[in-house]
Amino acid sequence: xxxxxxxxxxxxxxxxxxxxxxxxxxxxxxxxxxxxxxxxxxxxxxxxxxxxxxxxxxxxxxxxxxxxxxxxxxxxxxxxxxxxxxxxxxxxxxxxxxxxxxxxxxxxxxxxxxxxxxxxxxxxxxxxxxxxxxxxxxxxxxxxxxxxxxxxxxxxxxxxx
Numbered sequence: 118x119x120x121x122x123x124x125x126x127x128x129x130x131x132x133x134x135x136x137x138x139x140x141x142x143x144x145x146x147x148x149x150x151x152x153x154x155x156x157x158x159x160x161x162x163x164x165x166x167x168x169x170x171x172x173x174x175x176x177x178x179x180x181x182x183x184x185x186x187x188x189x190x191x192x193x194x195x196x197x198x199x200x201x202x203x204x205x206x207x208x209x210x211x212x213x214x215x216x217x218x219x220x221x222x223x224x225x226x227x228x229x230x231x232x233x234x235x236x237x238x239x240x241x242x243x244x245x246x247x248x249x250x251x252x253x254x255x256x257x258x259x260x261x262x263x264x265x266x267x268x269x270x271x272x273x274x275x276x277x278x
Contacts, residue, residue, distance in 0.1 A: 128234070148204070200212065
């Protein structure tokens with residue numbers, strides 16, 4: 118299911134009440150937009166939470182291109198908090214906000230990203246590798262040479278769904 122008409126794949130990370138709910142930047146780059154969307158408070162593990170629950174939607178410009186990730190409130194978690202604003206630069210794993218008590222994070226990975234985390238695997242915010250996303254090729258790079266892959270790290274602690 119594309120987000121905002123963009124092809125790609127969604128990686129959802131559920132955070133149980135006993136998990137740490139500080140969210141981290143999945144990659145280094147510049148935050149170009151943060152959009153607060155009021156909404157409902159369905160259980161965060163439910164599919165419809167991604168579309169209907171209260172959330173902050175971040176757009177992040179990286180060396181590999183633009184990516185989107187969301188902080189999503191849940192049944193008990195009824196507040197999403199962002200500490201970052203548009204035009205701020207972030208490093209991979211930097212704290213960007215929190216969701217209070219039981220929530221979810223969606224990371225929208227563009228086409229070409231390779232998801233390396235498995236369903237049900239426990240991951241740790243800021244350090245667990247969840248995907249590899251090769252950088253865009255630019256015309257000033259010689260053919261066959263490129264920089265190291267951009268690795269999108271986990272945006273929060275929890276279990277992928």
